[in-house]
Amino acid sequence: MSRQYLLAVLLAALTLTAGCSFLAPNPDSYTSTYDYSVGVDATGTLEDVTVRVPLPQVDGDPVVEANAVAPNGTVEGFDAAVVETEYGPMLELTAAEFVVETRYFRFVEEDGLGRREEINESAYDPSNPDHHKREGRTVSVSVTRTATYPIETRAPVGESPTFFPAATRELTDCRAPYRDETACFDYRAPVYLSYESAESARVSGSVSFTGSNEWFAGGWTGNSYSDRVRFAVTGPRDEWIVANGTTEVGRGNYPSPER
Template structure:
């Protein structure tokens, strides 16, 4: 065999070996997580409040317990616990009173950094673009929990935790198309709202779960699915409502490597 042929074979072998090392994940280079968040906004004071929103579940069991969402049993102004309902385990938020007061702020810059500071009503100037009036109160909670790799993200319903796995999901247009693997589904999502409130008080909520796989193969990449429930109502409430549910599946890169 000629010297050039031997050199060509060595280069080919080196390229193949380097390519395999570059592309294949090692045991430390992949992970899976669940991200769960709840947000509630109100523009008026609520009294005698009970709100129940979905928790991610699979086979009737939640993967995010109350001690993870609310380690001390509270989420800001609410007491928080997990309750069983006809729709599976849900996060229950309760309060004797959820006070909403108008607050005023101004934006200031110091040393090249901007920040917002609260001011009095008398200091507030509605014509000043650096002044802000806030007529609502917002409560947010967000937790991240590690999961066993890999999470099923293309067909998660029944395989991975979702909201309302028994709900009838109908194929819908995705707001942001990604690639051929991505699909979106709409469904009815029961949420329990009970409180006294002014007739013009608006209450809205956003509950989201994202299951993600990540791995390193010459750069970080991954795939995910998202389940999202939203509602917006006005005035007092006393019972179950039908919120909007959307499940987005197959976002990211496929196939994912096996550990």
């Protein structure tokens, strides 16, 4: 065997090894995460408040704990706890009073830069386009958890955590175009609201959960699914309402089996 032939074989082996390393990255470069977030908005003061929103679950067990959402037991004026309901585990937010105060601002420009500055009500001029007021208050919280790789993201319902896994989901159009694997589903989602308020007070909220896989193969890439529940009502409430649920699956890249 000539030295030239042996050198060619060694170079070919090195090239194949490098190629395999690129196509099949080290397991340490794989990560999976869950992200859960809750946001509640009110345009008027609420009294004797109870709000229950869904938690991501598998087989009836929540994958996010109350102490993860609210380490000290509270979220911006709300006490937080996980409660069992007829619809499964939910995050319960309670407060004797949730005060919403009108705040006044003016737009100020200095050295070519603009900023918003809070002012007193007495300085507020409704006819001044640089003046505006805000009648509302927002509470929000988010939690990220590391998950075991890989998360099932193409068909997560029943396999990976979702809101209301037993809900009837109907195929619908996605709001944004993605790859062929992406599909979106609508469903009816129960949310409990109980509070006293002015008839004009509007309360809205959004609860979302995302499961994501990421890996490095010549650059970071990945895939994910998401579940979101939205609601909006006006006036006092003491009831379960039907909110809008949307599940989006199969977003991102999916390597072919031979890779």
